[in-house]
Amino acid sequence: MPTGLLGLNPWLDGVVRLLLIVGLMTVVAMGLIYIERKVLGRFHARIGPQRTGPFGLLQSVADALKLIGKEDLRPRNADPWTFEFGPYMVFIPIFLGFVVQPFMAGFQVRVLELGLLYFVAVSSVSIVGWVMAGWGSDNRYAMIGGMRAAAQAISYELPFVLSLLAVSMLTGTLNINEIVMSQAGVPNIVWQPLAFIIFFIAALAELNRPPFDIPVGESEVVGGPFVEYSGIRWSMFFLGEYASLFIMSILISALFLGGYEWPFGTQLGVGFQLLLTVVKASVLIFLIIWVRASVPRLRIDQLMGYAWKILLPLSLAQILINGFVLVYDLPKIVLTVAGIGGVFALVWLTERAIRRPRSARASAIALSEAAS
Amino acid sequence: MTIPLSSFLVLSALLFGIGFYGVLARRSAILILIAVEIMLAAVAINFIAFATYRDPKAFSGLVFALFVIAVAAAEVGLALGIVLRLFRERRTANVDEANSLKW
């Protein structure tokens, strides 16, 4: 049997690494909540948490403690099993996703041969938890929210998977570590700008971040599947959300930005690698928060249409182009050119699709007249 | 491998039996589909088990299992479509009420 960290047997080794991950996840999720509030505060020309601890640093801790000390309600009509197990189903898959995240060379829980497939497979399960929460709450907002969440997640999973495959085609492997290491020279974003953008958009949708937050949109469904959850059970969803935000930004940086690698060699040591990961992930997180502060929410039909009519064909095209270039051994720069062309196509298609033609008004009139 | 092949086969047999019971005993069309899924899973276990244990190249069985998964997915989609239509037109998802074919 191969020995892992500290020469322990694989079980113990796994436990130790997982416990480290648990600590990391808790700290990071709380930190992310704090950071998001601070950054959003700046976007809103205000300060954000300030009075709990120095610079409000203890804000998330206070929130967490308060949530633990908060009564945990279950509505009378709720379905007990689904309602109570919803948080588990949401949280555990996200936690499983940590297993393959590359933080630095040599530290991650496990290097899986099929790491990407594993990640995709595992994270697709958590949507069941959303539906459980939504259905189990016996609440109409929760129900609609859960359904929307499911529809959105399955729609954006395809562009997500396909653009991720586009990257793995370049390297010929599904092993995240190998993908990262193959980017020691040039990060993949250079070869795959289109895939990067599609992946980023799909990741936003998978994370239910704006503009894809219709399942939890306050102005429509008052918080979506979690309306009825209170106290610690609710905070599990919350924690999961931020943990997956963290995972997702690590993953994007690993796949497209080169993770812990950079073009100038590895002589600076593992600490520096960790720093690189953190910096790249932070940039992405800032970007995600920035998007949150700036864009309105899409409507469900636009959201689904965008996934199926624009992102899916484009990512299929990206795969075929990648295959063509690789099979016929064309210079890699073709990929870049095609990718940039694809980005333009994406922008053009987006603007065309989203800007409804004026004639849409006529149909709106017809509809409202038919209905009334 | 320390687990004997027969363990897998027994598991798959039990699973198949449960699925069979579900198909026969329940009347909701959707539950019958669920039971069919269980049976298919049992079958796929058999395929892979035999492939792993009995096929030196350990290959065809895996591919078969892959195709089983693929076809099962397609089957669920189609069957549910039919159930939905049945439901919409007959107001029921109960197979016994849908046993006449003249709709």
Add this chain to the structure above:
Amino acid sequence: MVIESAHEFETQDLLLNVGPQHPSTHGVFRMVMQVDGEVVRDIIPYIGYLHRGAEKLCETMDYRQGIGFMDRTEYLAAMNAELSYVMAVEALAELEVPDRAQWIRMILVELNRLSSHLMFMGAFGIDVGVFGTPFIYAWREREAIIDLFEEISGDRMMYAYLRPGGLAWDVPTNFVARCRETLTAVRQGIADFDGLLTKNEIFVARTQGIGFISAADAIDFGMSGPSIRASGVPLDVRREEPYLKYNDVKWDVITHTDGDVYARYLCRLGEMRESVKIVEQCLDRLEPGAIMPEKMPRMLRTPPGEVYIRTEAPRGEFGVYLVSKGGNRPYRLKVRSACLSNLQALKHMSVGQYVADAIIVLGSIDIVLSEVDR
């Protein structure tokens, strides 16, 4: 075969209850939507959760005491509400308002229109789903206007500053300069909104072609304000039946012909620019002088009679129907609420749209519940 379970398979459209406590009903409005999938099939609005009898109470108050209630009736544009009320009293009591008071009133009313439209922008941005940002931008500028009002009248929202005949007291000496400062801030705010929303594809996609109402329907429903002007009816009391000094300044009635939510948004944005223009002209023409008529009775009494005064409030025509039977208090006071009429058209505008659209259609009407319910 006995169908034992048929009742379990009855299909029913989802009844979605929105309000009275819902983040996007702008107060205590409630509507029940009949939803099929995500499409709204029917809407029943319920109002009256804020019906608190301002009209009835005003009948027991003398004319000055009533001003406070007018403030609270239209709390987002209290100046406009006060203006209608005092104009009604003035019309009955035949008071002549001095020029300076009129100019100041006009400045204040337009500033209040600005702050009310800013509020709309913010709330509407939230409805469309931008996380907090528009609200924050709106309030940054609104706060400037509120500060100005506070310096003038002493209160942030309930100014109680207009009086039948003129103003309660004169504006501070640095008023003009402060006003110009505020206008600068507001211009920045308008620019921010313009940058944040107007061209944003998602915003456009969410609002264009949604909540259409034709000009004829809008007139039939008695809509007014930006809501009707967005349908192409240039109905603006300031232009049709000018009061104060609106004839003496240059400004345009903003109309759009699309009649959808986006047009209503653009109308308000345009109106904000017009208001800035108006205030600037007023500031230029403001001269020292009296703010009250020469001879004011100690206790204002009105002869018997009745009058229906309409002014253009930010949300539309704010009418005050005042019946007096003599004495120092109204016999009957009726507030014609623009929002009530606009809200009536909600069902017409949002049936057949998506749930999310129904919510932004509601947002685009820009209701103030205490004006609807009074």
Add this chain to the structure above:
Amino acid sequence: MFARLPLPAQFDRIIMTGGLVGSLVMGPILVGLIALYMLSRISGAEVVFYLASVVILLGALGAVLLPNLVHSALSLIATLLGVAAIYLMLLSEFLALVQILVYGGGVIMLVIFGLMLTNAQDDPVVSDGSQKPFAFGVGALIAGLFVAAAMMAQWGPSTATIIPFPAFGERLFRDFSLPIIIVAFLLDIAFTGALVNARRAESAAAEDAATGGTR
């Protein structure tokens, strides 16, 4: 101190029950398995195998027995995830993950949507009745036959090898090109059929709405 534990009042919540079920059913099994493992009676792999089997069988039983169809569907997830673990035991990493991906994310969602659409979350258990003994008999018979066959047959020694994933792909796409194309057509056909049926259903619903069925 324990006398002051207000157990019934405080622990009536299902999650406690969930924890209890977890510990009462899975706990003894787990403890037993670990004990056996410690006593070197069984290997680590067998521990996992028996655990997975318990999960699979419990899940399957839940799926066919639970009255509420949504519960059935959710309990099916346990079965399918367990089956994925079994695939893993059978050295097929890829199939295990595909099982999770296709079933856990896709098929279950499909089934749940189907349930939500037909309003059939509450299965007419009442109407099940008569067939149950018969079904049980047949199911037990088949399972018994298979079990007997599996136990009686002499299975030779294992020849298992792990195929590296790229090699699997290579052979799949070299040797099975025609089936893949056929699968593509099959998927297309299935999907078109489903679409047509669903759209028919939808137009039926629309007719409902139009003829005042629901309004």
Add this chain to the structure above:
Amino acid sequence: MSAETLFSNYIPVLLASIVGFVLVLSALIGSRLLAPFSQEREKSTTYECGMLPIQRAATNVGMRFYLYAILFVIFDVEAVFIFPWAVSFMNIGASAYWLMVAFIAILGLGLGYAWKKGALQWR
């Protein structure tokens, strides 16, 4: 890769599910210890913007969701086939590439059909 490596790779996955479960459970137990507890009838009514619920929530959702789910399952299966292809097509060469082109094209036809039939349209 040997079977042992495979297992040792997936041991943390098993452990992680247990750890995750225990994490949630312990948080819940901690909350049970610290949080107040009361059973009031009104408190456990379903939240509905301050109104008592009009009807049970579990009514049917739109057919649209279902259509998208079917589409998703089909394309998910497609993705499943692309996974092994992506790592191996370089070894096979052009034939595998064109096979995949055909595969995607056939499914693309299906998507196009659905598109044309308006299955991707919400109304």
Add this chain to the structure above:
Amino acid sequence: MRGIAKSMLTTLSVFLRPPVTRDYPNVHKPLPERDRAFPLLLWDQDIDEPFCTGCHACERACPVECMTVLMKDNPNHTSVGGNSKRRKIIDKFWIDYARCMRCNICVEVCNFDAIAMNNTWSGHETSVHDRKDLVMDLQQLTSQSHRGGIKEWVPVLGQANES
């Protein structure tokens, strides 16, 4: 997407501006002198008694009936040997801050300039745990003025609005 980019640039420009937050409990924004918090009774420092004579004018004029005025003979009146010119003086005075709508009418109707709106922060920071504590009695109403803690604002043309 260009429009979205524009939105994001707009938000970024705000991100780069300094926050506008007033750090409230630490920093109090200067209140304008016209600020109307709640009415207070003024204290006649010369004679050391309130200005208020208890004439009930404000009580009658208050639109929400939140004042109660009880008047008494002034024990400090010149006729009984004191130094005050007020024959009658306020005995008990309550204002229910919880009901007052801060309309300024009481100030406008008072003929003795005995009541004024509090324009300091003390008028705003009045949260209590029991609503009965919001009923201010004479002592509470006058103490701030007694201490000289209030600068009353007299409208420049305040006489003009005796409607």
Add this chain to the structure above:
Amino acid sequence: MTSEETTESTEAAAPTATLDGTIWAEVDRALSGITASAERGVLDVIVHVPPAEIVRALKALKADATLKFDYLRSLTAVDNEADGIDVVYHLYSTTARHNLTVKATLPPTNLFIDTATSIWRAADWLERETAEMFGVRFNGHPDPRTLLMPEDMDDTFPLRKDHPLAEIEILQGEGMGYSEEDQ
């Protein structure tokens, strides 16, 4: 007042003033066959129409080619106690830009009037409100539920003059503060 100069003559709101120069002539023509009388209000002309004829009159006013009162500004009522209840319509024409006030006086014993919802949809909620506030019943109203009142409190009419105001719960004075101090 500058504000009044545009529509009607500005001064003298005496009800007996002459109606020259107003739209009364047109209105009179449009209302032929209906016994209407008019007076001059402060801003608008007030037309009194018998309640029985109100729908006919309003229809005529809307349909008339020169008047075209297509916009219902407001609809309300005034409780004149013994003299019954006036239902008041404020009309406006978006094309011809003139105003008119129409009044129908209902005797206190028969508070029924026909609905105007068929003429302007704007009348819908306004009539519902008037109905629950004054107890006026609008015959043929499509949706005569309460609008502002709670559903179960629809049998009192708060805007009537005889409707009492609530007692104030007073804490100060003879209430709490006083008694405590005096003990």
Add this chain to the structure above:
Amino acid sequence: MAVTSDPILEGAVATTTTPEPITQPATAPDEPMTLPVIPGEHPNEAPRLTPVEVVPGKALYKQILPGVMQVPLDLVLAASRKSSLWPMTFGLACCAIEMIATYMAHYDLDRFGIVPWPSPRQSDVMIVAGTVTKKMAPAVKLLYEQMPNPKWVISMGACATNGGPYTRYDRVLQGVDKIIPVDVYVPGCPPRPEALIDSFIALQELIMEERGNAGR
């Protein structure tokens, strides 16, 4: 079906949503139309406006831990609660505007860790900002009841405290403390945003003072 039943009392309203037009006879029915005005309290009001009794359930640690060991836990819990008071987004009238202003950039309640959540299930504080009419009161009451313990109520403004300017109208509830217990009252009509912040500070002090009750 016209909706006549009270949704709060009956639990169900509008089984069919499209109101059937109630066709009234064109001729007036000859019932007397001057309905009696019922003076004083309306008979239907009593059940819908009964005050809420909070049933505090004690936390487990309060029951099993010895007294000394409770103290630090109480302190930590109270301190975290006071730094993370989440109000429900819930505005009733004019005061709500000032409440919104308090959330906004110039005042920024987020500095105190106060962020609004739309659902009562996640909120600790209910800010009753505005006039509680008798039509709205049941909803307010229900929302309060749906909040999990521990929960607090801030009554913001004159109307919420005792009806304020509208007290004398008989459709207005004379103070929200008639139906739910209130912890902090902020006077003013409307209170300034600073006054609301001040009330939060008062509430924080209250929480710290009552920390022995933290497990309530």
